[in-house]
Amino acid sequence: MKIVWYNKIGTAALLGCIFLYSCENKLEEVRQINAKGIGRDESKQVVIRYSVNGKKRSVLTGPLMYRVNDTVSYVEFPLKVHVDFFDANDSIESKLDAKYAKYNEGQSKVFLKDSVRVINVLGDTLYCDELYWDRNRTDAEFYTDKAVKIRTRTQTLNGTGMDARQDFSTYHIIHPVGFLKVSNTDFPD
Numbered sequence: 001m002k003i004v005w006y007n008k009i010g011t012a013a014l015l016g017c018i019f020l021y022s023c024e025n026k027l028e029e030v031r032q033i034n035a036k037g038i039g040r041d042e043s044k045q046v047v048i049r050y051s052v053n054g055k056k057r058s059v060l061t062g063p064l065m066y067r068v069n070d071t072v073s074y075v076e077f078p079l080k081v082h083v084d085f086f087d088a089n090d091s092i093e094s095k096l097d098a099k100y101a102k103y104n105e106g107q108s109k110v111f112l113k114d115s116v117r118v119i120n121v122l123g124d125t126l127y128c129d130e131l132y133w134d135r136n137r138t139d140a141e142f143y144t145d146k147a148v149k150i151r152t153r154t155q156t157l158n159g160t161g162m163d164a165r166q167d168f169s170t171y172h173i174i175h176p177v178g179f180l181k182v183s184n185t186d187f188p189d
Helices: 002-022 027-035
Strands: 040-052 055-068 074-077 081-086 092-098 100-104 109-120 125-134 142-151 156-164 171-177
Touching: 125 156, 142 171
Parallel strands: none
Antiparallel strands: 040 055, 055 074, 055 081, 074 100, 081 092, 092 109, 100 109, 109 125, 125 142, 142 156, 156 171
């Protein structure tokens, strides 16, 4: 009986050693597995349509999107993003392009950076390196505290800091810099 009992213990110890040896992971392998995006969903050729009361308000497109589920969840467009904004008549009122965008779901705020450009129907164009798009800010959905350049048909405006409507029909440069062309008819008598 003692021999059978020793055989069982020996067999169990041998199997335990085999399992311990075969289940060993090197630290670098574990890091590589975790770096592959646990908690991150990836989508390609993304098209997102946003509407209010059944009316199309914007269409966002991007070649790559990550949805990161973390303590603060967010959506990221690491390559580029393009947005068309629509008016009540379903016509494009402005367009936005950037090489990077990050949407904070809890704040309904989008951070855009790297070659940000907004164009309205008149052709007025905003150029900047960083811009926020916040749907909670009525009539000032776009804003930044960084350098901006706005080109209109007749002039170029420069400054630091800006806020603007989403349709980019009106804008306010907080600290304008440079010269501004004003016609004689705009001066009071």
